[in-house]
Amino acid sequence: MKRKTVGKVLSQKCLAPGIYDLEIATCLASDAAAGQFVGVYTKDASALLPRPISICGVSDDRKSIRLVYRIAGKGTDEFSRLKEGDEVTLLGVLGNGYDLDKIKSLGNNDTPVRALLLGGGIGVPPMLELSRELAAAGVKVISVMGYRNSDTFLLDEFKKYSDTYVASEDGSVGTKGNVLDAVRENTIEFDCICACGPLPMLRAIKEFAGGKPAFISLEERMACGVGACLGCVVKTRDIDHHSHVNNARICTDGPVFEASEVEI
Ligand SMILES: Cc1cc2nc3c(=O)[nH]c(=O)nc-3n(C[C@H](O)[C@H](O)[C@H](O)COP(=O)(O)OP(=O)(O)OC[C@H]3O[C@@H](n4cnc5c(N)ncnc54)[C@H](O)[C@@H]3O)c2cc1C
Numbered sequence: 001m002k003r004k005t006v007g008k009v010l011s012q013k014c015l016a017p018g019i020y021d022l023e024i025a026t027c028l029a030s031d032a033a034a035g036q037f038v039g040v041y042t043k044d045a046s047a048l049l050p051r052p053i054s055i056c057g058v059s060d061d062r063k064s065i066r067l068v069y070r071i072a073g074k075g076t077d078e079f080s081r082l083k084e085g086d087e088v089t090l091l092g093v094l095g096n097g098y099d100l101d102k103i104k105s106l107g108n109n110d111t112p113v114r115a116l117l118l119g120g121g122i123g124v125p126p127m128l129e130l131s132r133e134l135a136a137a138g139v140k141v142i143s144v145m146g147y148r149n150s151d152t153f154l155l156d157e158f159k160k161y162s163d164t165y166v167a168s169e170d171g172s173v174g175t176k177g178n179v180l181d182a183v184r185e186n187t188i189e190f191d192c193i194c195a196c197g198p199l200p201m202l203r204a205i206k207e208f209a210g211g212k213p214a215f216i217s218l219e220e221r222m223a224c225g226v227g228a229c230l231g232c233v234v235k236t237r238d239i240d241h242h243s244h245v246n247n248a249r250i251c252t253d254g255p256v257f258e259a260s261e262v263e264i
Pocket residue numbers: 037051052053054055068069070071072073074075076077122125126218219220221222255
């Protein structure tokens with residue numbers, strides 16, 4: 001159920017230059033899942049729309065969520081100054097998230113499904129909660145995370161839940177290149193892909209999947225975040241039952257789509 005609520009900052013730390021890790025105590029944690037996101041409001045009264053940030057983690061007691069974000073502009077810069085005890089207004093939980101049952105159903109009793117998780121840049125954080133949830137569900141998880149350079153973040157945590165590989169654009173860590181270069185270099189085998197990252201990366205993944213299921217999170221620009229403004233539509237293969245046209249709203253129908261269902 002979606003609601004606007006006030007959370008309390010439990011901690012904030014800097015993970016890498018410009019990348020922050022914010023833990024917030026909030027009732028939204030009770031039903032947050034991998035691939036979903038929250039809208040985080042700024043204190044600036046002229047900025048009415050909340051900033052969408054993905055769920056990077058949910059605490060074991062389901063009382064707090066973790067958001068890992070990059071400073072991109074005014075809003076995220078303001079969030080980076082939040083300290084323990086500060087209040088922060090949130091809208092959530094938003095979006096569909098990854099369908100764990102669908103992913104699990106791709107395997108059989110003898111061999112667990114092998115899910116290849118691909119995260120690029122600020123698409124890395126949502127993959128962490130997904131790796132945790134999939135590993136807990138008995139799925140074999142292989143993570144390949146891509147960064148610009150050696151300023152990596154969250155890698156040690158991925159290693160708890162998955163076989164973990166790294167790619168960096170400048171070659172300073174792991175494979176030089178992008179996440180697909182690392183998949184090819186390490187001849188990684190998989191049954192399905194789950195991915196989050198910039199659009200060119202998602203386009204390349206759709207092509208690369210070669211008929212295997214690929215679930216991609218389209219973290220495109222958003223406005224209202226609740227399906228009202230149509231500022232986030234994506235062209236779809238099938239006609240939407242609600243609007244009767246070939247499109248879907250990323251904020252409510254997504255952000256996670258099966259790659260074959262959307263034109264990107
Ligand atoms: C569903 C969803 C989940 C997201 N999850 C995360 C996350 O987990 N961590 C994270 O760091 N960011 C995430 N983002 C992106 C984040 O919402 C934006 O970076 C943020 O809203 C920027 O706000 P701002 O006020 O700091 O910057 P603004 O002043 O609004 O913009 C600053 C710059 O960032 C660019 N920008 C704004 N929004 C986006 C976007 N969605 N994608 C790419 N560039 C953008 C603008 O073009 C501009 O150049 C997510 C976005 C979506 C839609």
